[in-house]
Amino acid sequence: xxxxxxxxxxxxxxxxxxxxxxxxxxxxxxxxxxxxxxxxxxxxxxxxxxxxxxxxxxxxxxxxxxxxxxxxxxxxxxxxxxxxxxxxxxxxxxxxxxxxxxxxxxxxxxxxxxxxxxxxxxxxxxxxxxxxxxxxxxxxxxxxxxxxxxxxxxxxxxxxxxxxxxxxxx
Numbered sequence: 001x002x003x004x005x006x007x008x009x010x011x012x013x014x015x016x017x018x019x020x021x022x023x024x025x026x027x028x029x030x031x032x033x034x035x036x037x038x039x040x041x042x043x044x045x046x047x048x049x050x051x052x053x054x055x056x057x058x059x060x061x062x063x064x065x066x067x068x069x070x071x072x073x074x075x076x077x078x079x080x081x082x083x084x085x086x087x088x089x090x091x092x093x094x095x096x097x098x099x100x101x102x103x104x105x106x107x108x109x110x111x112x113x114x115x116x117x118x119x120x121x122x123x124x125x126x127x128x129x130x131x132x133x134x135x136x137x138x139x140x141x142x143x144x145x146x147x148x149x150x151x152x153x154x155x156x157x158x159x160x161x162x163x164x165x166x167x168x169x170x
Contacts, residue, residue, distance in 0.1 A: 090111065
């Protein structure tokens with residue numbers, strides 16, 4: 001290959017990248033650098049609704065495991081799925097660029113609420129593992145009783161609901 005041929009290929013790749021890259025980035029969910037206040041409020045509300053749903057689903061999962069209606073591995077899978085939902089909610093909030101002080105406050109409150117639900121679901125996974133025979137006796141973060149865990153999940157979900165109401169959600 002000659003030096004000129006190599007430069008032409010490099011130039012062709014650069015042109016292709018310049019044409020394709022913006023289209024690829026547009027389809028990856030990249031967040032605009034500035035949103036209108038209504039858009040930011042809707043984004044916060046959507047993330048909080050997801051987090052609240054994950055908290056409720058986790059609470060139901062814990063109840064079903066406690067009643068012997070599902071197995072430990074099924075509960076663990078369900079709880080892990082909820083952590084993924086919470087990760088998506090947190091990502092939506094952390095990538096949001098608030099356009100005003102009110103949106104920034106809603107985002108901060110939302111992040112705190114999502115974090116609280118995430119902590120409770122992580123504790124639920126540890127509880128489910130301990131209940132399924134895992135050697136977690138005395139481990140930090142493992143609720144002592146089912147009632148304690150359900151109370152923690154309810155409290156976290158309530159915080160999410162309060163933040164959602166503050167953000168103008170249902």
